[in-house]
Amino acid sequence: MTLTLRHMRRSDLAMVAAMEEDLFGEEAWSPGMLASELGDLPDRFYLVADEDGQIAGYAGLLAPMGEHADVLTIAVARPRWGLGIGTALLEALVAETARRGCPEIYLEVRVDNDRAQRLYRRYGFNAVGLRRGYYQPSGTDAVVMRRVTGAPAARASGSTGRDTSWPRGPGSTAGGGR
Numbered sequence: 283m284t285l286t287l288r289h290m291r292r293s294d295l296a297m298v299a300a301m302e303e304d305l306f307g308e309e310a311w312s313p314g315m316l317a318s319e320l321g322d323l324p325d326r327f328y329l330v331a332d333e334d335g336q337i338a339g340y341a342g343l344l345a346p347m348g349e350h351a352d353v354l355t356i357a358v359a360r361p362r363w364g365l366g367i368g369t370a371l372l373e374a375l376v377a378e379t380a381r382r383g384c385p386e387i388y389l390e391v392r393v394d395n396d397r398a399q400r401l402y403r404r405y406g407f408n409a410v411g412l413r414r415g416y417y418q419p420s421g422t423d424a425v426v427m428r429r430v431t432g433a434p435a436a437r438a439s440g441s442t443g444r445d446t447s448w449p450r451g452p453g454s455t456a457g458g459g460r
């Protein structure tokens with residue numbers, strides 16, 4: 283079996299939406315939200331892990347040039363967990379933020395998602411905050427994690443701080459993921 287990381291295409295959306303449903307349940311992004319993320323949005327970066335034509339995983343990033351980046355989503359099909367696909371997707375997102383000169387990467391992860399938190403910690407993310415009731419409709423809190431890339435910021439001054447508006451998610455220009 284050959285695993286390839288490539289850009290997500292519209293033709294992948296049916297498989298991605300099915301995985302969303304399975305992995306995120308009531309918090310799944312709708313097919314419409316997913317489709318809008320693949321519109322003409324240069325600050326977005328969506329990848330799939332393609333195993334011989336089957337989507338084994340996918341990941342999305344919001345990364346405006348020279349500004350902080352947000353991991354919007356990362357997911358691997360259940361039968362493919364534990365094989366390093368999540369790590370490969372995360373590595374690809376981090377590499378893209380370096381190419382775009384993003385000084386730091388943020389993400390949100392459910393407080394009860396130990397597996398994902400372990401993956402992020404292994405990859406240099408540290409907990410920097412908590413967003414209460416971030417996940418709806420469950421009301422579950424999110425841990426905010428950050429990885430400092432050390433890449434130079436494009437702007438010497440001015441605000442690149444996080445927009446704390448809530449709720450956020452796909453289609454939002456403010457960034458923030460799950």
Ligand SMILES: CC(C)(COP(=O)(O)OP(=O)(O)OC[C@H]1O[C@@H](n2cnc3c(N)ncnc32)[C@H](O)[C@@H]1OP(=O)(O)O)[C@@H](O)C(=O)NCCC(=O)NCCS
Binds near residue numbers: 366392
């Ligand atoms: C979180 C998630 C993306 C991780 O994906 P994954 O492909 O299983 O991740 P990896 O395989 O890279 O790493 C996970 C584990 O497998 C282990 N692993 C990595 N490569 C391996 C290999 N070749 N053989 C065996 N185990 C391996 C890792 O050490 C890691 O173990 P640990 O978590 O106990 O430390 C996946 O579980 C998922 O999709 N979960 C549901 C959606 C979700 O929660 N997304 C995150 C939202 S914030």
